[in-house]
Amino acid sequence: MNLLEDLRWRGLVAQSTDEKALAQALGKPVTLYVGFDPTAPSLHVGNLVVLLVLRRFQLAGHNPIALVGGATGLVGDPSGKNEERTLNSEEIVGQWVSRIHEQVSKFLDFSSKNNAAKVVNNLDWTQPLSAIEFLRDIGKHFSVNQMLAKDSVSSRLEGGGISYTEFSYQVLQSLDFLELFKRHACTLQLGGSDQWGNIVAGLDLIRRVEGGSGHALTVPLLAKSDGTKFGKTAGGSVWLDPAMTSPYAFFQYWINTEDRDVINFLKVFSFKTHQEIEALESSHNQNPGLREAHRALARELTSLVHSQDICDRVEAASKALFGQGELSELDESTLESALAELPRTTLTSLTQIPSWVDLLCAAGVVESKSAARRIIKEGGAYLNNVKIQGEEFAPGASDFLFGRFAVLRKGKRDLAAVEYSKKG
DSSP states (O other), X not given: OOHHHHHHHTTOOOEESOHHHHHHHTTSOOEEEEEEOOSSSSOBHHHHHHHXXXXXXXXXTOEEEEEEOTTHHHHOOOOXXXXXXXOOOHHHHHHXXXXXXXXXXXXXXXXXXXXXXXXXXXXXXXXXXXXXXXXXXXXXXXXHHHHHTSHHXXXXXXXXXXXXXXXXXXXXXXXXXXXXXXXXOEEEEEEEGGGHHHHHHHHHHHHHHHSOOOEEEEEOOOBOTTSSBTTEETTEEOBSSTTTSOHHHHHHHHHTOOTTTHHHHHHHHOOOOHHHHHHHHHHHHHOGGGOHHHHHHHHHHHHHHHOHHHHHHHHHHHHHHTTSSOGGGSOHHHHHHHHTTSOEEEESOSSSOOOHHHHHHHTTSSSOHHHHHHHHHTTOEEETTEXXXXXXXXXXXXXXXTTTEEEEEETTTEEEEEEEOTTX
16 A cells, blocks of 8 residues: 555545645655644644654655744734734744754654655745845735635634734745745645645745646544544643643543544554554454553554653553552652642641541542542542541551652542642
8 A cells, every 4th residue: 555545544635736646756755844833832732643644754755844934933824713813922933943843853754864854944034035025026926816715814804804914824834835845846745634725825836936846735634523622631732742741641631532533543643554453443343441442542642752661651650540550669750740630639737637538528529528438438449549448547648659649549430639748
């Protein structure tokens, strides 16, 4: 199966200018690019979809370029919402460019002798342009009528309008494709399906200015089967930066994938073969309770984004929290990040520690003390995975792991944390 067939099997093809011509072009190494605007300090899991497609192209022998939009990030792509994006300062955008440059670099190979990856910043060719040069040499090739027809523009015109700043975004993105065509013989742009109009405009600019041609390939915007937005949790976006989404929370996001989505997500994000994914699908259909496909997805993505070592540690923490491993064997930082996702109560002293019943109520896991006592009577109460026998049981200072944490559990899956903090 060739690369395009593999992408289609994985559900990663939305639109192409001429798939037959593209398939012919891919018979030899081509140079292609994907752009990432610094709209936040980190990429999120939604960005992974197209970033990993870029990686697939490199593994197939093609030449990948990851573009970080130091220029376009200062302007902002019209979102389709009836409001302008907030413009960030040059200093902030510059900081985010550096962070995203580092992030995308983790997924590409820069040491290959034949098709080493490149990371570029479109500020390098946009900033030297004067306003007159931009308007005369680039702007004259764009039809305002065609630009107005773009969905994200037309929807804004029906509402509160759009500034010239955001309206000009398509011209800037098209300039990127033209510059990469001239500098690196780049003939293919990848992007999300919402970028189709911008990508095709870039191809048209290459034709008008250079008399050249190229290709466009877009990837569907990933959706969840329950209708909720992919990459979002109750706490917000799932980020690739471990300081913004802990590796434990990242692992749990994939483990908690809906059963209806897990095989689709494996196709989109995993580098497993078709046979391996089909075997996981068969296992999942026969016994969903084993969650074998979920674990495979969580392990691969956490290893890819954070490292195999970190993945091993967060998986050990996940098991230990539910009584399948020793909490005392976890390192402090991993335990802390795991407990950060749980309901909690904080103590300012370890001299007079409340009972297990009082702690569980304080953490908000049960509605009343009588409910907590009933859990103990039924044998479903645990402290640090050790079963609680009496209703009056209270932890001691020695029960606090690293002198800071104790883990409450009711039944098999309901957890809460107790943290000792001198600051309260």
